[in-house]
Structures are given as structure tokens and as C-alpha cells.
Amino acid sequence: MTRLLFPIRSKRQRLANLLRCCSKKSLPDQGVQVHAATVKMGFGFDLMLSNDLVDMYAKCGIMDMASLVFDRMIERNVVSWTALMCGHLQNGNARATLSLFYQMVFSCFKPNEFTFSTNFKACGILNVLEIGMQIHGMCVISGFDCALVVGNSIVDMYSKCGRINEALTMFNVLQDRNLISWNTIIAGYTLAGQGEKALVLFHKMQQNGEIPDEYTFTTMLKACSGLRKIREGSVIHGFLITSGFPCSGKAAITGSLIDLYVKCGNLIEARMVFNQIAEKNLISWSALILGYAQEGNLAEAVELFRQLQNSTTQVDGFVLSSMMGVFADFALVEQGKQMHAYAVKIPSGLEISVHNSIVDMYLKCGMLDEAEKLFNEMPTRNVVSWTVMITGYGKHGFGKEAIHFFYKMQLDNIEPDRVTYLAILSACSHSGLIKEGEECFSQLCRNRWVKPGIEHYACMVDLLGRDGRLKEAKDLIESMPLKPNVGIWQTLLSACRVHGDLQLGKEVGQNLLTLDGDNPVNYVMVSNIYAGAGYWMDCEEVRELAKAKGLKKEAGRSWVEIDKEVHFFHGGDNTHPLTEKIHQVLKEMEKRMKQDLGYVHEVKFALRDIDEESKEESLRVHSEKLAIGLALLHGGWAEARVIRVFKNLRICGDCHDFIKFLSKILKVVLCD
DNA sequence: CTAGGGTTAG
Incomplete structure (x- = not known):
């Protein structure tokens, strides 16, 4: 009877059901068919069905179509707007989400709780505190901030924007809380690096009768591994076992457990957790592999990766790009090439993140032509792709080319983000392109989505400092709206050293030692300022100060890859079996x-008050020279005419000169 | 019909 009375409604209902199904299961082909049917049956301008269409296309990842349907709607409601915003967010375009939000508000539509929570999430992803606060204001006025989901998303927004105190305030204000509220605030404290507080909250939530779930545990384990708190981590591990929490099925938990033990240097325990997993999945594999790699145990990492390749587990883009990142960091071009060859053979090798990581690897290894060729061949490019190119060219001193990429990407409608600005500023700085750098910085200051962060200011200080404009650099630090950190003073200090400004250097050095007196690097920098000016007594005094505090700087190391094996050297290293011969060949050169x-x-770079001859002798055994010596001995450089040496700290001026002269003599290209 | 929490590349 009902069907006879409302035949139109039932037809419409069937279409809606079909669309919902296509949306849920992400079936684009069927979705397009239903779309066609909808139009054919005269429902092309139906509000609810159009909303469903927008949602369906968004869930299928076809945002062009979602926007098209939305644009052609003659009538829209909140749901239409929100569905499209959500689609953009889920397809990784949080900026589009926020733009739509403002368009919606200007079109006099009232956001509802769905709209608000979606946009708070977008703010968190984009790290745009001001916009987040603005929307928070509107939310309070509308009263939707009392809704649990919205409240949770506000807590999340503040903690992602680095305002953990505001996040906690919001959390405390929440009328009723659920598990997600607790998980969100705990994750916030973990993100803020305050693992202890996260632990406290973890206990508090249980006192409040909340049962932790897999998200709680992964977050907690992450807090522990970030703080290298093996004991607390083990307690949670024990808790998991005794409470009978079904770990084996939860990949994220075992992954975090492995990560915890790896980060705390307990590879045996990590291996045990890994071995106990009945059905190993990709997350467990990658946690262990990357653990070994990050610990510098490349041989084991590569061996495990080989086992993974031979296992039934399908390698995905995450693992590939992470492994490639490891090869890039250690400049293992041969391993990288091999992985590249492997990547092109599997489906996940087509992912953009994999492409990006391969391009980055070639750039870091100094193979710019190869990198650019690949970049040009990429089917699609995103912000990261462009930023990788800018960073790579900048690092190798091709500032002009970096700038070219910076403007070209914007012509391609790819908006620079925080990292892109960092890359271009540091590229300008390294190539001495002062005016261009200042122009980029002013563009950044005018940018709607990205605000200059402390790192951007540090780049500008570096830029001005290199140009000898030390006073301006100092003024910039003092006038910026952010609290100066250790790094920015260090940057200014090294500029003082380069330009021999002892007076400013002393002042900055004092600031630095007061601000962070526990970091050995600061003492070394301050003592170097004195050493450079010949004030050996003051230099020694600072060194003594550090010694008395028991502070030791990380030792400088260089490494070189020979026949897929990596050889490490520290300064004055004589542990290598070929040490004698290395010294011989270096002397000859x-x-x-x-x-x-x-x-x-x-000899300015010999930082001790010793006679000139001893100074030269001390320079001769710098780790990078030793690594080059070994490469020369091996002779593999002759064919490719490239020697690739990497190091953990900055190169000294003498080694830099040494390498330049050496390149001239041998006509080889040396990359660092 | 639209919404919330963890892993990838710079």
C-alpha cells in the first residue's frame, strides 16, 4: 500500500541506498552508474541524493566529481557543505576543507557539530592555531562546543597546534568524557614530549573507570619509547600480557612494543616480541627493520628486509619509502638503486611517497641529474616532491635552481608549506642569495596558511649572519613574536665566529650558556669563538667548565661506502686495518x-693552542680525510670519478679546502 | 545523507 502511495519516494530511497553502499565500499564504477541512473530518473536536482553523490565521490577519492556535483547543485544545505569538506579532509587536502568552511560561513550557512569537528581536525593537521581559535570562538557562540565529539576534536586541535595547556583546559571543561577524550589528551601530552604527564593521565583514566583500548596502549608505548623509558614501557607490556589484551591481532600495539624496545636499545627483547607474533604483518616487520636501521645496524636491517621480500607479506609504500629514507640518510647509493629497481616491479612502487623517497635518495647521494629525470617522469607531484627537489638543489649549492623550483611549483598550483619555506630559505642562505631569501621570507609572512616558525627565523638569522649583517640578525631575534630557542642563538653565534665578531659572540655565548648549560655543543661553540680570536685562556676556561660538568660532545664521524660495506671513522682513528696506508696516500696527495x-x-680550524706543526698534524687526521683516504686506496672512485663521504657533524674549513684541491688534482667529484 | 583517536616520503 505504501509503495503504491509513494512510488517516487521508494525509487529515490533505492537510489540513496545504492549510493550509500558505493560510498561505504568505495566502488567508483558502480557509483558512476548510479549517478547516471539518478539523472536519468529525474533526480539530478534532488538535494538529498546530490548530497549522497558528493559523499560517494569523496569516499571513492574522486574529488573533482564531488566538487562538480556540489557546484551544480541548485540548492544546498549544511550536509552538502560538510560532506564536501569531509571529502577534502579524507583525501589529504585540509586547506580545501578550511577554505570551504569560510565560503560556507560567508554564504550564511550555519555550521553544525559535524562541520565543526571536521574543521578542527583540519586545523590540527595544518597546525593553524589562529584559524582554529577563530573557529573555536564561533563554535562556542553556536553552543556546539558542548557536544562530546566536537569537544574532543577541539582538545585534539589544541594539542596538535602545540598548545597542550589549552588542550587540557578544554579537556577539563568537557561535560562528559569518553575513552576518545582520554586518548586524545594522552596523545597530546605524548606529542608535546611530556610523557610523564601522559603516564599520570593513563592512571587517572583507569581510576575514572575507563578501560584502555589499543589506541591508548599504542599512544602510551609511544610516550615511553620517545622518552626512552624502558621500565614504564615494560610495565605496560606486562599489563598487556596479564590483562590478556589480544595483542597478537593488533598490529599497532606489537609495532609500538617493538619500537619501544628498539629505541631503548634492547634489540633482543624486540626480536622476542617479533618472533612471538604468530601472524607477522607489515607493521611488525617495519618496526623491527627500521629499528635496526636507525640504530645504525644496516646489515641486519637489509637482511631482514630481504626476508620480508621473501615472505608472504606484501611490501607496501610505507616500508619502501622508509627504507629508502634510511639509504638516503646513510648515502648508500648502491643499496638505494637496488631498492629502486625492486620498487618499479611492485604495485606499491607507484605510490607518490615512494617516488618522492627515491628522488630524495638520489639527491642526497649527489646524483642530481638522475633525480631530476625521475622527478620529471613522475605522474603526479605533491608538495613533498617539490620540497625534496628544493632541499636537494639547495644542499648542493644550486640556490638559483632551488628558487626556480620554488616558483615553478606555485605556477603548478602546489602551495608551499612549512617545510618548503624552510627548504627555500636554507637554499638561499647556503648560496648567499640574500635578496631572494628575504623575498621568500616576506612571502611567508604574508602567507595565510603558514606562519613563520622559529626554524624559519633561524634560517633568516643564518642568511643575515652569512651576509655579515650580525646586528640585523640580532634585532630580528629580539623583535620576533616567538621566544628565542637554543638553536637560533647557536646560529647567530656561528655567524659571529665566521665574521670574527668577538664582542657580539661573547654576549651571545653568555646567553646560550645561561639558556642551556647542559649541552656540550654550546661550550664547544663558545670556546671556539675565543680560540678563533686567539684568546686561549678564555677558551680553555670554557672547556674546563664543560669538563667539570662532565659534558662530552658527540664524536664527529665520517663514513664511506665501499662495495656495499660502510666504513666508519672518527677523528684520529687508527683502528682501521689500512690506517698506515691511508696516511701514506693522504700525505702523498x-x-x-x-x-x-x-x-x-x-690552521684556524685547529682549535687548540699548540705550535703550527702540531696543528697541521691534528688537521690531517680529521675523520673525513681518513674516509677519503680509504676511498682513494680502494680505487673504485677512478671509474665513476666520484667519492661519496658522509658525516654526522659539519665539515671544518680545512677539510673543505682540502677536498676542493683534491678534486682539482684528481678531477673527481666529491660529494658530502 | 555529513563527524572524533595511531605507522610512510621533505
Whole structure:
């Protein structure tokens, strides 16, 4: 009877059901068919069905169609707007979400709780505190901030924007809380690096009768591994076992457990957790592999990766790009090439993140042509792709090219983000392109989505400092709206050292030691300022100060890959079996460089008050020179005419000169 | 019909 009375409604209902099904299961082909049917049956302008269409296309990842349907709607409601915003967010375009929000408000539509929570999430992803606060204001006025889901998303927004105190205030204000509220605030404290507070909250939530779930545990374990708190982590591990929490099925938990033990240096325990997993999945594999890699145990990491390749588990883009990142960091170009060859053979090798990581690997290894060729061949490029190119060219001193990419990406309608600005500013700085750098910085200041962060200011200080504009650099620090951190003073201090400004250097050095007196690097920097000016007594005094505090700087290391094996050297290293021969070949080179090109040691970089001859001797055994010596001995460089040496700290001026002269003599390309 | 929490690349 009902069907006879409302035949139209039932037809419409069937279409809606079909669309919902296509949306849920992400079936684009069927979705398009239903779309066609909808139009054919005269429902093309039906509000509810159009909303369903927008949602369906969004869930299928076809945002062009979702927007098209939305644009052509003659009538819209809150749901239409929100569905489209949600689609953009889920397809990784949080900026589009927020833009739509403002359009919606200007079109006099009232956001509802769905709209608000979606946009708070977008603010968190984009790290746009001001916009988040603005929307928070509107939300309070509308009264939707009392809704649990909205409240949770506000807590999340503040903690993602680095305002953990505001997040806690919001959390405390929440009328009723659920498990997600607790998980969100705990994750916030973990993100803020305050793992202890996260632990306290973890206990408090249980006192409040909330049962932790897999998200709680992964977050907690992450807090522990970030703080290297193996004991607390083990307690949670024990808790998991005794409470009979079904870990084996939850990949994220075992992954975090492995990560915890790896980060705390307990590879045996990590291996045990891994071995106990009945059905190993990709997350467990990658946690262990990346753990080994990050610990510097590349041989084991590569071996495990080989096992993974031979297992039934399908390698995905996450693992591929992470592994490639490891090879890039260690400049293992041969391993990287091999992985590249492997990646093109599997489906996940097509993912954009994998492409990006391969391009990055070639750039970090100094193979710019190869990198650019790949970049040009990419089917699609995103912000990261462009930023990788800018960083790579900038690092190798091609500032002009970096700038070219920076503007070209914007012509391609890809908006720079925080990291892009960092890349372009540091590229300008390294190439001495002062005006261009200042222009980019002013563009950043005018940018709606990205606000200059402390790192951007640090780049500008570096830029001005290199140009000798130390006073301006200092003024910039003092006038910026952010609290200066250790890094920015360090940047200014090293500029003082380069330009021999002892007076400002002393002042900045004092600031630095007061601000962070526990970091050995600061003492070394301050003592170097004195050493550079010949004030050996003051230099020694600072060194003594650090010694008395028991502070030791990380040792400088260099490494070189020979036949897929990595050889490490520290300064004055004589543990390598070929040490004798390395010294011989370096002496020989030095002799030729002195005779043919008039090379002299830059003893300014010998930072001790010793006679000139000993200074030269101390410079000769810098780790990068030793690594080069080994590469020369091996002879593999002759064919490719490339020697690739990597190091953990910055190169000294003498080694820099040494390498330049050496390149001239041997006509090889040296990359660092 | 639209919404909330963890892993990838710079």
C-alpha cells in the first residue's frame, strides 16, 4: 500500500541506498552508474541524493566529481557543505576543507557539530592555531562546543597546534568524557614530549573507570619509547600480557612494543616480541627493520628486509619509502638503486611517497641529474616532491635552481608549506642569495596558511649572519613574536665566529650558556669563538667548565661506502686495518696539492693552542680525510670519478679546502 | 545523507 502511495519516494530511497553502499565500499564504477541512473530518473536536482553523490565521490577519492556535483547543485544545505569538506579532509587536502568552511560561513550557512569537528581536525593537521581559535570562538557562540565529539576534536586541535595547556583546559571543561577524550589528551601530552604527564593521565583514566583500548596502549608505548623509558614501557607490556589484551591481532600495539624496545636499545627483547607474533604483518616487520636501521645496524636491517621480500607479506609504500629514507640518510647509493629497481616491479612502487623517497635518495647521494629525470617522469607531484627537489638543489649549492623550483611549483598550483619555506630559505642562505631569501621570507609572512616558525627565523638569522649583517640578525631575534630557542642563538653565534665578531659572540655565548648549560655543543661553540680570536685562556676556561660538568660532545664521524660495506671513522682513528696506508696516500696527495696548487692548511680550524706543526698534524687526521683516504686506496672512485663521504657533524674549513684541491688534482667529484 | 583517536616520503 505504501509503495503504491509513494512510488517516487521508494525509487529515490533505492537510489540513496545504492549510493550509500558505493560510498561505504568505495566502488567508483558502480557509483558512476548510479549517478547516471539518478539523472536519468529525474533526480539530478534532488538535494538529498546530490548530497549522497558528493559523499560517494569523496569516499571513492574522486574529488573533482564531488566538487562538480556540489557546484551544480541548485540548492544546498549544511550536509552538502560538510560532506564536501569531509571529502577534502579524507583525501589529504585540509586547506580545501578550511577554505570551504569560510565560503560556507560567508554564504550564511550555519555550521553544525559535524562541520565543526571536521574543521578542527583540519586545523590540527595544518597546525593553524589562529584559524582554529577563530573557529573555536564561533563554535562556542553556536553552543556546539558542548557536544562530546566536537569537544574532543577541539582538545585534539589544541594539542596538535602545540598548545597542550589549552588542550587540557578544554579537556577539563568537557561535560562528559569518553575513552576518545582520554586518548586524545594522552596523545597530546605524548606529542608535546611530556610523557610523564601522559603516564599520570593513563592512571587517572583507569581510576575514572575507563578501560584502555589499543589506541591508548599504542599512544602510551609511544610516550615511553620517545622518552626512552624502558621500565614504564615494560610495565605496560606486562599489563598487556596479564590483562590478556589480544595483542597478537593488533598490529599497532606489537609495532609500538617493538619500537619501544628498539629505541631503548634492547634489540633482543624486540626480536622476542617479533618472533612471538604468530601472524607477522607489515607493521611488525617495519618496526623491527627500521629499528635496526636507525640504530645504525644496516646489515641486519637489509637482511631482514630481504626476508620480508621473501615472505608472504606484501611490501607496501610505507616500508619502501622508509627504507629508502634510511639509504638516503646513510648515502648508500648502491643499496638505494637496488631498492629502486625492486620498487618499479611492485604495485606499491607507484605510490607518490615512494617516488618522492627515491628522488630524495638520489639527491642526497649527489646524483642530481638522475633525480631530476625521475622527478620529471613522475605522474603526479605533491608538495613533498617539490620540497625534496628544493632541499636537494639547495644542499648542493644550486640556490638559483632551488628558487626556480620554488616558483615553478606555485605556477603548478602546489602551495608551499612549512617545510618548503624552510627548504627555500636554507637554499638561499647556503648560496648567499640574500635578496631572494628575504623575498621568500616576506612571502611567508604574508602567507595565510603558514606562519613563520622559529626554524624559519633561524634560517633568516643564518642568511643575515652569512651576509655579515650580525646586528640585523640580532634585532630580528629580539623583535620576533616567538621566544628565542637554543638553536637560533647557536646560529647567530656561528655567524659571529665566521665574521670574527668577538664582542657580539661573547654576549651571545653568555646567553646560550645561561639558556642551556647542559649541552656540550654550546661550550664547544663558545670556546671556539675565543680560540678563533686567539684568546686561549678564555677558551680553555670554557672547556674546563664543560669538563667539570662532565659534558662530552658527540664524536664527529665520517663514513664511506665501499662495495656495499660502510666504513666508519672518527677523528684520529687508527683502528682501521689500512690506517698506515691511508696516511701514506693522504700525505702523498697533500704533497702534490702543495706543489701544484699551493694548498696550505687552514690552521684556524685547529682549535687548540699548540705550535703550527702540531696543528697541521691534528688537521690531517680529521675523520673525513681518513674516509677519503680509504676511498682513494680502494680505487673504485677512478671509474665513476666520484667519492661519496658522509658525516654526522659539519665539515671544518680545512677539510673543505682540502677536498676542493683534491678534486682539482684528481678531477673527481666529491660529494658530502 | 555529513563527524572524533595511531605507522610512510621533505
